[in-house]
Amino acid sequence: MTESRTWARNLAYAAHEVRHPQTLAELSDVVRTAPRVRALGTRHSFNDVADTTGTHVVLDRLDDGRAPVEVDRAAMTASVAAGLRYGEVSLALHAEGVALGAMASLPHISVAGAVATATHGSGDAEANLAAAVAGLEIMTDDGEHRLLGRDHPDLPGAVVSLGALGVVTRVLLDVVPTYAVRQNVYLGLGWDTLAASFDAVTASATSVSLFTRWGDGGVDQVWQKQAVGRSDAPAPEEYLGARAAVSAMHPLPGVDAAACTAQLGVPGPWNERLPHFRLDHTPSNGEELQSEFLLPRRHAVAAIEAMRGLAPVIRPLLQVTEIRTVAADRLWMSTANADAAGADGVVGFHFTWNPAQAEVEAVLPRIERALAPFDARPHWGKVFTEDVRDVVGRYPRFGDFRALAERYDPAGRFRGGYVEAMLG
Template identity: 45%
Template sequence: MKRKTFIQLSATLMATPLVSPFNSLASQPRLKNWAGNLTFSTGNVFYPKTVEEVQALVKKHSKIKVLGTRHCFNNIADSTDNLLSTKELNKVISISADQKTVTVEGGIKYGELAPYLHQKGYALHNLASLPHISVAGSITTATHGSGIKNGNLASAVTGLEIVIADGSIVQLSKDTDREKFNAAVVGLGALGVITKVTLQIQPTYMVRQNIFVGLPMEQLRIHFEKILSAGYSVSLFTDWQSNNINEVWIKSRVGVDSDKVLPEFYGAKAATKNVHPIIALDAKNCTEQMGVPGPWHERLPHFKMGFTPSSGKELQSEYFIPLHHALQAIHAIHRLGKQIGPHLFITEIRTIAADNLWMSPCHNQTSVTIHFTWKQQTAAVLKLLPIIEQELAPFNARPHWGKIFTIEPKTLESRYEKLAGFKKLVAEYDPNGKFRNGFLNHNIYG
């Protein structure tokens, strides 16, 4: 697949969900992803409400792909044939107080699950910037969240139920199926339909969020790990247009992290009001700041569930770099500031702990991520990405699977030591490529 066709564009408006999943291909409008930069290649979308309906659909069709909440920016979930949406598979199945786990259907959103858990006295260890994303979609793309000691969302998984290509059900447990489990959790949509997920939970907790503005880059260079370890979860926002980090977001666990809030943080000044990561935008869509304590699920994300997150009409790219290369990588990107600036809304820098999941960008490495929220200027962004990726190449950067990148398949292969084992499991579960699509053909089998 050529880079220029890596994502698809359309000027049409977002289509509404289909009333019936069995209408003919020609009669159905095509869905778009959340940001509107991708139009899916078929209007043939199915909305099963039970696992049995999933099994029947998978058995019936020779080619099919699974849709979550359509928050990916590339064609990882696209199909030219059939799409299966998990939006109706959105229930909490059970909580085990003894095992400290919750089992849910794969299509449930974190913004739906989290308040339920909090009401029951429980919490997850981490949440991503947006609560709008589904559990299955998030874990299969290794979507992450933040915290130097916090693994990504997939690291909370202890069990999976997957409908594989022949329509049968495979159940995998972290305790009893270690190798297959580690291969399957970040499955890139290649293994089948994730119908149930079991997640580790813990007692609920409170978090407060404090923002500091104007952190000197020199202070970041000298005190990098102290700054990124200053709270339970820390994010840095910059537009690369000065020698300062624009904003530092520190999310601290009440009663665990220090309760002392200083007027300065390594030269950055405490914000005097709620702010948006993109400073020019209104902060009304953002989670509460100014040190006001609140439940974990109302502070760990940057954006509230009921509002449009981030900018909306945007593109996103993100690269995972081993933590020990973080400062070199940040410096390399800072040198590109003049080229990046005209096309960028904001960059977020954060950390994620290492995990054992084979296709996770954090496999065997605690990572720093450099995340780009781009203006929807596709041609310009696709010209910039190879330049950025070349700068990050010495650090073996791994891209976020659900965002836009142009790294060649051979390079990806060299950065995932377990890729051959992953493809072996895919061949076992999907021998005829029922769940294969252009993204997998190019990036995994290219």
């Protein structure tokens, strides 16, 4: 028995072995012969969405005979080894003069894992990371290596797949010309001001994050990440009554900002500004839990009021909440799917908790009930307690996704953990 745990060490996986295949032939052999198999990325999930009672395969050593990152400048795409971390991919892309439109707050997460769970960054016009996928290479239950190109009818259901279709080995991403970003932080944005100007606040930069501990003073920090070419005007010393930070800030009060990407309006490459944290700084392990709920942005102000009403039960367990927006997409199981959320996209409420699993799980039902009238859906890889039937019922294409999973994996060998509960 080989024990493997989540990044936060809050869950021990049930897999009886972990394999690191080095070639496609080795991977094919594992996939064909293991009774149960699931791909495992950087383990930055806080639940059992990636779990299996069989074999975990980790692609950190896989060599398919190609360069880990291959850029096609004519097509403006990049073919990326699925096991790479986004930070590593971004360095290679920037060196080639191309970029991604969005990055998550942590650059340490794997490409395939982030895509499969609809992980996202922030920005009114920026869709989640999975929306940049133009194709997948995937090994299915028969050990065959399949290509799903941009026009393949299964691609919209296969991108955010939670690993239910097979082991993704390579991802084709749309890219754009490289660009610079500057980052400014403002302190103390009042609740009334935010309620009156929510759309203006989230549109004030390419990417905007609002950090709060739900105190009466309002939003503690407003992080604005602005693509330099879109606006070269200097950042004001005050924004809607919030004052500009005069030193670098960490989202958590009182924590050293050394791990954070450069602020104070200093322009830099997109990949060194869009994430909140630097690639060369290893995130802490075991010091937090995370939950996130995403809902149609038309409900943003009402949902904020609902969360403010729960502040007395949230604050004792909370490190910080981040509020951010994500553009809509057409991916079946994406939390920003336009059929479910609307064309305006979603607003996300991301809770970073103290590492107290039982206490957090006791509070979550109150949050879930408060957000239920707004059609909130949990992030697939975070801690939540809602019944699986209620969750999948908020996805209009879930029936199509179930049929797709049964077609790709008729024996259910790629199921496990939460995916087993969804499809079982």
